[in-house]
Amino acid sequence: MEKLNDTLLYTLDKCFRTYNQFAQRNVRKAGYDITIDQWLILKSVSENPDITQNDISKIVFKDNASITRIIQLLISANYLVRETHPSDRRRVNLTLTESGKKITMDVNEIAVQNRTTALENINEETVHQMKSLLQQIIENCK
Amino acid sequence: MEKLNDTLLYTLDKCFRTYNQFAQRNVRKAGYDITIDQWLILKSVSENPDITQNDISKIVFKDNASITRIIQLLISANYLVRETHPSDRRRVNLTLTESGKKITMDVNEIAVQNRTTALENINEETVHQMKSLLQQIIENCK
DNA sequence: AATCAATAATTGATATATCAACAATTATTT
């Protein structure tokens, strides 16, 4: 039985978790009481104002149920407003509040900085290569 | 504000989740009622019989509290036995039961197969490159 | 030996992940 930590996917796991913790720590250190996951949802609403929760779940790669619950928190934190969609009453209409807009932009700056730090000393070409590799793995897992 | 899904770390996230779901699905399809995370813990105990929970948490890159709780489940599923450590009573002594040993090996086979599938059409050299890149990112996040 | 610091593990609180079951609404079929 091969050792646990020899595999690429172990390193992938570790990298993912390390980066997540790093990013979350920095957001908190900057004084924002929001998780990266919550921010990702705010961001996708801000980028696509007419988005459905189902679409969000695909974009951020999470379960529908998780999205519902994260959105409930964002509403009670007063970052989002939910109304029923005018033309399709199954859907919900999500709108960012003013403080929702503000925190989305503020945290975005931190996120950009996080990525810069995380990718320090790694050149564009390598990043590009890696992306297509990851894409290949994603395809293989379907 | 740049688009969500352009970044390397978004792809990393997606890849990680896709692989995890893929792997979990296959384990379940094979009839084993165990999560990948639980299996990882069984595996690290089997590889290091005298391991502490703290060490496990470092190896599988999770919080101490998570490890405690996952181990509680593994004990009630009768895959693990917990006793106090003879020479240090703060520690717990973890031992795999027979069925624990069996499932660890069985799921290992599936895991090997999963990795093979996930890494299909990707050559050794590229995998190697990617590992060191991920390692670099991990370093950058410290 | 008594005190203090460090280590190992647990517990509480809250957030998220996942699956399954469900309700409401809309779209399609007959």
Next chain:
DNA sequence: AAATAATTGTTGATATATCAATTATTGATT
């Protein structure tokens, strides 16, 4: 139009993630 299917979202149950606080024990200091 009525029946059926598909879509959108919610809820329940359970597992895991994370932080903070806590207990028990051991190690180090004085």
